[in-house]
Amino acid sequence: MDRVDQLYRDAVDSDLTPQELRLLVAIDRMGSFTAAGAAVGLSQSAVSHAVRTCETKVGTVLFERGRTGARATPAGVRVLVHARQILRQLDLLRREARDAAAGTVTGPLRIAAFRSAAAHLLPPALERLTKRYPGLSPQVQIVPELGRGTAGEVADGHADLAIATLAEDATAPAGLLADELMxxxxxxxxxxxxxxxxxxxxxxxxxxxxxxxxxxxxxxxxxxxxxxxxxxxxxxxxxxxxxxxxxxxxxxxxxxxxxxxxxxxxxDQPPTRRLVHVTTAGSRRSAAVRELIRELRTAAAPAAR
CATH class of the missing domain: 3.40.190.290 (D-Maltodextrin-Binding Protein; domain 2)
Structure with missing residues (x-):
């Protein structure tokens, strides 16, 4: 084996696999190695071994273990953000290929929105979207527009698109894309x-x-x-x-x-509120998100100034 082949093999061996990423996300969601193992069909000892392998590959501790369960370390929190985004992109890779061949759009579409946007902008947009693409399954989270708000759900990999508020002179948070709706x-x-x-x-x-x-x-x-x-x-x-x-x-x-x-x-010069849609670059390329943005613009037009 020459040096180039060895470098390639070493890089592959150090990569986290999709199965390992799913396990890390399951531990974070379930709050314990035992519960995560039950969810993915592994024993507690197998989960512990798998997590140690992940930590060796990454080079740091990802979870704090204790009597009350497992909690992500600061390094683990960052790894989980990327894990959720990578897994979503893998899902989109398969789904978009099948949809392109069939000429349709299917699958889950995860949306985060604050209350009034969810109540008044989303219903007409989703009605038109699901009528055209009945295989789509919108999943809407109502998230208060406080702190990191709805955009934080996209940044953390929990949503494909958020409807957020943004000051007129502000830009999207780092790593995200934002465009004005109204x-x-x-x-x-x-x-x-x-x-x-x-x-x-x-x-x-x-x-x-x-x-x-x-x-x-x-x-x-x-x-x-x-x-x-x-x-x-x-x-x-x-x-x-x-x-x-x-x-x-x-x-x-x-x-x-x-x-x-x-x-x-x-x-005569009232205060205003600017609504934007927020995505990652990867999510923006998916057909479902592009179609949703088009419908949101249509729904927002009557209420815009």
Whole structure:
């Protein structure tokens, strides 16, 4: 065996196999070697041996073992992100080849979206998409747009596409691609028929994107600090309909508007919220994601400014 052949063999021997990647993901999902072994048909000792082999190949410890189970180390967390993405690409490789031969699009399509996007943008998009491609199986996660939000689900390999909010002067998180779907205005929402609606308590919600329009909010002398804070914008709208207070809500939230509220512009230059779709470069190349993006753009057009 010459030196080139040996270098190739050494590289192959040090690669993690798809089976090993699936085992690592199963341990992370199940929280223990024993449970993961049961899920993949291996004994606890076989799982332990396989993990040690993986750790030898990678060159570091991937899981902390303890009485309460197994937890990924910081190195393990990073390995798991890549493992999920690699396994998804392997699945897409097989599925896209078969779909191309058959002229269709099939399989799971994993989507992460915050509540109002999931409630108002996804239904018409998925209705059209699944009508054209009945073999598609959309899987929707509702993820609050807090912290890493929906984009974090894509970054961690849990979703193929996310609907996220992004400041107009911001770019996508590292390693991700983001393109604009729509920019929508915020509107003033108050109980119908109230004589002094701007004197009511302000109702706000945890994932409000007002930080993207901080300059506008800072100029509003009439706008008090939030008196009531609720779980999401849908709850805020319901409370306004009950006469509990007023709210500044994005237009998408008002797609289905209760009869007991009045909606008016806040001023001539209202704050806005920018919605984007977020993917990885690999996911963007899949037919299912490309078709979903096309349908999302169609669904977003009526609500865009």
């Amino acid at each position: 920019v929508e205005p915020y509107l003033f929402v108050s109980p119908a028929g109230h004589r002094s609606p701007r004197q009511l308590p302000l109702i706000d919600w945890a994932e409000n994107c007002s930080s993207y329009a901080r300059a506008w909010w800072a100029r509003q002398d009439w706008l008090p600090a939030a008196t009531v804070t609720v779980a999401d914008d849908g709850v805020a709208l319901s409370m306004v309909a009950q006469g509990i207070g007023m709210a500044i809500l994005p237009r998408l939230t008002l797609t289905t508007q209760p009869a007991r509220v009045t909606v008016t512009p806040v001023d």
